[in-house]
Amino acid sequence: MIDPSGVAFIFFDLDDTLLDHRAAERAALADCHATFNHHFNGHSLSVIQDTYHAGNVPLWRKYAAGEIGREDVQRLRFERLCSTLSLDLDATLLGTTYLERYGAHWQWIPEAEAAFHAIADHYPVGLLTNGFVEQQQGKLARFPVLRERSEAVVISEEVGVMKPHPAIFAHATEQAGVEPHEILYVGDSLHSDVEGGRAAGWQVAWFRGDGDRDGVLAFDDWTTLRDALDLA
Ligand SMILES: [Mg+2]
Structure with missing residues (x-):
């Protein structure tokens, strides 16, 4: 489970979490x-x-x-x-x-846009994505609120390593300016997001994930995440 009072920064994965890649x-x-x-x-x-x-x-x-x-x-x-x-x-x-x-054909995952705004109203947020710079920046240009509301945008090609490499999580932690355990990562990939985030000491919310894991909230419905953050 997530302890909302222990969360100081929330990173989102982009593809298949906020946007339907x-x-x-x-x-x-x-x-x-x-x-x-x-x-x-x-x-x-x-x-x-x-x-x-x-x-x-x-x-x-x-x-x-x-x-x-x-x-x-x-x-x-x-x-x-x-x-x-x-x-x-x-x-x-x-x-x-x-x-x-x-x-x-880029579009939001249903309900993700409203959830992103609701969360960004209460927490500093950022984006942490694996992908090519041009393509990922194209997505941010298409949906400008993603960049406007984000205090940190980390794209793997710019960092030189991809999730779940520890160096990209270390870089993102530095960008967030908080302690690793104060970061919540919202992502869909078990390997890149859940395992990478946990290894970095982050809390994780696993979109469309299954199974209970320590420090991980699995959710299918964005309302579940908003509830867990007391934003219902
Ligand atoms: Mg993804």
């Missing part, structure tokens, strides 16, 4: 499927979405481990999709189209 990814692939339909060899949209996602995850893991660079991630995820499904399609063109369409 996964829906934007799927919608962007749907747009690509519609645009290049005759090049997709009759593969259904869901096969394309699942294949893309399955290929993207290990690439991000290699990127996080410093084994490949950001350009490799951006290039290889579409080269792999094309080769896995034997698509007669220019992977670079597909990647460019995807990024354009991905940016067109």
Whole structure:
């Protein structure tokens, strides 16, 4: 559980916590499927979405481990999709189209916007996100309140390591200017957010999480988090 009086700063994860990255990814692939339909060899949209996602995850893991660079991630995820499904399609063109369409589909997770404002009315807040600088800043430009209300914005590419690396949590703690145990992190990833946050000595609220863990509040409904912070 969370002790509201012991919380002095609240960091939010961005993708799939405040903003619906996964829906934007799927919608962007749907747009690509519609645009290049005759090049997709009759593969259904869901096969394309699942294949893309399955290929993207290990690439991000290699990127996080410093084994490949950001350009490799951006290039290889579409080269792999094309080769896995034997698509007669220019992977670079597909990647460019995807990024354009991905940016067109960003939206808030339902209820997250109101909760973010309610929490920011009572606590200093910040953003701590894994991702590419340009892309994450594009999201902040699209939803300016995210930056306007945040006292600290930490993007992994700027720091040089990704969550759950201890150095990015140490950097974020310094930015917050409070003790680690006074920080509450709101995020959806078990590995990056929950394990990373706990290892840094932060309290954690795990969006769409399951299971009880010490120092972690799992919640599906933003009202639960607001209640836990006495903001109902
Ligand atoms: Mg996330």
